[in-house]
Amino acid sequence: MATRTDDQSSENPIEVSFEFFPPKTEKMEQTLWASIEKLAPLNPRFVSVTYGAGGSTRERTHSTVKRIVDETSLKPAAHLTCVEATREEIDGVIQDYWDAGIRHIVALRGDPPSGIGEKYVPFEGGYANAAELAAGISKIAPFEISVGCYPEKHPESASFDADIDLLKAKIDGGATRAISQFFVETDNFLRFVDRARSAGIDIxxxxxxxxxxxxxxxxxxSAATGTSVPDWFKERFDGLDDDPETRQLVALSVAAEQVQKLADQGIQQFHLYTLNRAETAFALCHILGVRPDKSLAA
Structure with missing residues (x-):
């Protein structure tokens, strides 16, 4: 485990995971691996690598997670979606991951190839949604399976109850963890957790x-995913379009408020969308009391 501050109980540690996306260029690859090397000593529970619509990043995703397996002590989780692929094609990807030593998949329905916010249509002969995908993964090999959830309801869902029912179906398919869509107001996330717990969901x-x-x-x-953005949030960034340094500092302060409020409410696991850069993620871990273990490195 990563070293933690004295006021943290070893019986109740904060755990973090990081999300990356496969790099498109050599320069982006250098940035990604510099970030992995910076974050690896924090001993994350896992690191996930995203997967583009219709397998558009399939090879780059596979290459990235394979390199993490081969060259680091980190535990990678490969994203996988249902978009624009038959069950046979997706099953082949799942088997390839298992053969490559990957033991964790983040199973997602995925966004339509035309883009977020467009109407989703299941691919003919494919998995219809993440619940079916999770069940398909479970049949192939005993992967750890994470799935997504929406604190403010999926924009295509008829109701919160329908969202909860779908999450239950994902769990029935083999999911053991739900990772939320990003949000601004921490109360929205906490209310969702309360709904899920009241419905008997305990993952x-x-x-x-x-x-x-x-x-x-x-x-x-935010608009495409149904994530509400309060006025105070917009005001924090007003006038900073051409000031990336200050914008980064403000972004860190907003995210720091989020994780501190959640930790104060007893949340112990955090999934950080790194955008392939280490600085903010590392700072948030520091705020949460997670410290580098100098014996660990990428």
Whole structure:
């Protein structure tokens, strides 16, 4: 385990996981691996690597997680979606992951290839949703399976009850952890957890924390995913479009408030969307009391 501050109980530790995306260029690859080397000594529970719509990043995702397996002591989780692939094709990817030594998959329905916010149509002969995908993964090999959840309801879902029912179906399929979509207001996440617990769901529900990189992009994604953005949040970043240094500091302060409030409410696991950069994720871990173990390195 990573070293923690004295006021943290060893019986009740904070655990973190990190999310990366497969790099497109040599420069981006250098940035990714510098970030992995920086974050590895924090001994995350796992690190996940995203997967593009229709397998558009399939080879790069596989290459990245394979390199993590081969060159580091980290435990990688490969994302996998249902988009634009038959069951046979997806099953082949699942088997390839197992053969490569990957033991954890993040099973997601995925966004339509036309983009977030567009109507999703299941691919003919494919898995219809993440619940079916989780069940398919479980039939192939005993993977650890994480799935997604939406604190403010999936934008295509008819109701919160329907969302909860789908999460139950994912668990029935083999899911053992739910990772949330990013959110701004911590109360929205805590209310979702209360709903899930009241419905008998007892797997870990891990908050996904996404520090702001590009404000306009963050707001577009928020609108597409049904994530509410309060006025105070927008005001924090007002006038910083051309000041990336200050914007990064403000983004860190907002995310720091989030993780501290959640930790104060007893949340012990955090999934940090790194955007392939280590600085903010490392700082948030420091705030949570997670310290590097100098004996660990990528």
């Amino acid at each position: 870990p529900i891990v908050p996904g924390i996404m520090p702001v990189g590009n404000v306009a992009g963050y707001l577009r994604m």
